[in-house]
Amino acid sequence: MGFTxxxxxxxxxxxxxxxxxxxxxxxxxxDGDEKQKPWxxxxxxxxxxxxxxxxxxxEESKVPPWTLPPLLKFADGEAVTTxxxxxxxxxxxxxxxxxxxxxxxxxxxxxLVFRVIETNPLAMAGAATLKVVEVSFPLDDQxxxxxxxxxxxxxxxxxxxxxxxxxxxxxxxTDPLREKRSEFWSAEQVILRGYAIAAINVAADxxxxxxxxxxxxxxxxxxxxxxxxxxxxxxxxLAAWAWxxxxxxxxxxxxxxxxxxxxxxxxxxxxxxxxxxxxxADDRFALVCVNGAGEGGPAIARRDFGNKIVHLTxxxxxxxxxxxxxxxxxxxxxxxxxxxxxxxVAPRAYHGGDGARDLWADPRGxxxxxxxxxxxxxxxxxxxxxxxPMPPVNAIRVHGPLAxxxxxxxxxxxxxDWEQFxxxxxxxxxSR
Numbered sequence: 001m002g003f004t005x006x007x008x009x010x011x012x013x014x015x016x017x018x019x020x021x022x023x024x025x026x027x028x029x030x031d032g033d034e035k036q037k038p039w040x041x042x043x044x045x046x047x048x049x050x051x052x053x054x055x056x057x058x059e060e061s062k063v064p065p066w067t068l069p070p071l072l073k074f075a076d077g078e079a080v081t082t083x084x085x086x087x088x089x090x091x092x093x094x095x096x097x098x099x100x101x102x103x104x105x106x107x108x109x110x111x112l113v114f115r116v117i118e119t120n121p122l123a124m125a126g127a128a129t130l131k132v133v134e135v136s137f138p139l140d141d142q143x144x145x146x147x148x149x150x151x152x153x154x155x156x157x158x159x160x161x162x163x164x165x166x167x168x169x170x171x172x173x174t175d176p177l178r179e180k181r182s183e184f185w186s187a188e189q190v191i192l193r194g195y196a197i198a199a200i201n202v203a204a205d206x207x208x209x210x211x212x213x214x215x216x217x218x219x220x221x222x223x224x225x226x227x228x229x230x231x232x233x234x235x236x237x238l239a240a241w242a243w244x245x246x247x248x249x250x251x252x253x254x255x256x257x258x259x260x261x262x263x264x265x266x267x268x269x270x271x272x273x274x275x276x277x278x279x280x281a282d283d284r285f286a287l288v289c290v291n292g293a294g295e296g297g298p299a300i301a302r303r304d305f306g307n308k309i310v311h312l313t314x315x316x317x318x319x320x321x322x323x324x325x326x327x328x329x330x331x332x333x334x335x336x337x338x339x340x341x342x343x344x345v346a347p348r349a350y351h352g353g354d355g356a357r358d359l360w361a362d363p364r365g366x367x368x369x370x371x372x373x374x375x376x377x378x379x380x381x382x383x384x385x386x387x388x389p390m391p392p393v394n395a396i397r398v399h400g401p402l403a404x405x406x407x408x409x410x411x412x413x414x415x416x417d418w419e420q421f422x423x424x425x426x427x428x429x430x431s432r
Contacts, residue, residue, distance in 0.1 A: 039356055039363065039393050039406050049359045057304050058359045066302035068337050071375055083380050094281065094344055096336045102277050103235035103321030105243045106223060109137040114251045124178060128153055128191045132176055135247050140226035144219055146205035148248055149176045150198040152257045153191045161262035161429050162196035163421070164248050166241050166271040168209055174199040184268070186418040193422045196258055200244050202271060207240035211318040219243070236320040241271060242278035249284045262286050262429045266421065268413040270319065273297035280344035287349040287428055289421040291413050294361030296320065298338050298352055300369050301331045306362040339372035346376040349401040349428040353417050356393050357410040364390065370404055377402060396420045401428060
């Protein structure tokens with residue numbers, strides 16, 4: 001007899017805790033599989049958010065009507081009806097997201113070098129091999145470098161698929177020595193499932209998550225100071241984080257222990273926005289897992305619910321290209337929206353996740369965008385279009401390359417979320 005989802009999480013937590021001494025790998029708040037229920041925002045949660053953010057709406061009944069820009073029509077109004085049409089339409093949409101939201105980023109720099117600066121073949125009590133990789137490149141006789149932490153399972157028969165996390169939180173979340181561990185980067189859990197696991201500390205090593213700091217520090221400042229065509233690059237910090245994910249792919253393709261055709265990218269919240277943009281722009285990611293990313297990521301901007309463009313661009317002006325601030329309070333003027341951003345991932349795999357109490361991220365807006373985007377996968381013959389309703393709380397909806405789950409709890413990345421990503425990866429990668 002098989003295990004339920006909650007039983008599997010308990011077993012994982014017990015196994016990880018006994019093997020590697022993890023104290024915080026317990027399952028998240030669960031109702032139990034037999035008590036899964038449709039998601040509805042709880043009145044007390046609505047009241048709490050409404051008190052804290054009195055200029056935002058958190059009630060579904062108060063969302064005004066909105067109309068999305070068409071996904072399967074060219075800019076001139078002509079219908080997109082074939083896979084060849086989609087290639088051309090995709091280029092149109094990608095260019096709009098570059099000009100209006102994320103900015104234009106550099107391509108792979110010349111002279112990119114990977115240097116393994118630390119190894120440990122007996123990491124995780126012998127279950128994995130650690131590789132700390134320095135990724136560097138020169139410009140104008142100066143060098144920019146950041147580190148990539150990789151664990152590869154020792155029990156493998158050949159190259160293995162790899163998950164990579166864009167980590168915008170503290171370095172303790174991705175400790176290569178595993179003295180500090182958190183569910184946010186559930187490395188032991190991923191190794192147990194037979195996958196490699198990697199991380200980039202994007203805020204610490206690539207581009208600071210601080211508008212003042214990015215004027216003089218980080219990869220964008222490095223390009224501004226040393227690249228002869230620096231004015232061509234209009235990228236914000238989120239695009240810089242996404243760019244670093246693509247440089248990680250460059251490394252994975254050079255490592256014989258890793259399967260470069262089966263790379264999954266994970267991001268949460270602000271780094272979830274970056275992960276989605278990375279996968280939209282770089283088709284070498286076979287799966288992208290976007291967790292709690294909300295506005296500026298998978299949630300529909302035109303939906304007046306939760307976080308808004310004005311909040312993003314006033315508090316975090318460095319995240320996006322400056323043009324994005326033009327649409328604060330004028331979301332209906334955006335020529336694109338998040339369903340089109342998600343569709344840029346097609347025909348590859350996409351997995352969305354949210355917390356039931358995370359109203360700021362607008363879980364329903366992310367779900368609605370996904371099922372609108374699914375028309376691209378249908379056009380390409382990969383999956384039929386999705387339809388309502390949303391999956392129940394603590395359940396996952398898997399639709400071929402598309403998946404979505406909403407779990408109990410709030411704004412975080414947990415062992416439960418990783419379990420859903422891994423289950424989806426099992427299904428997606430077995431077919432590759």
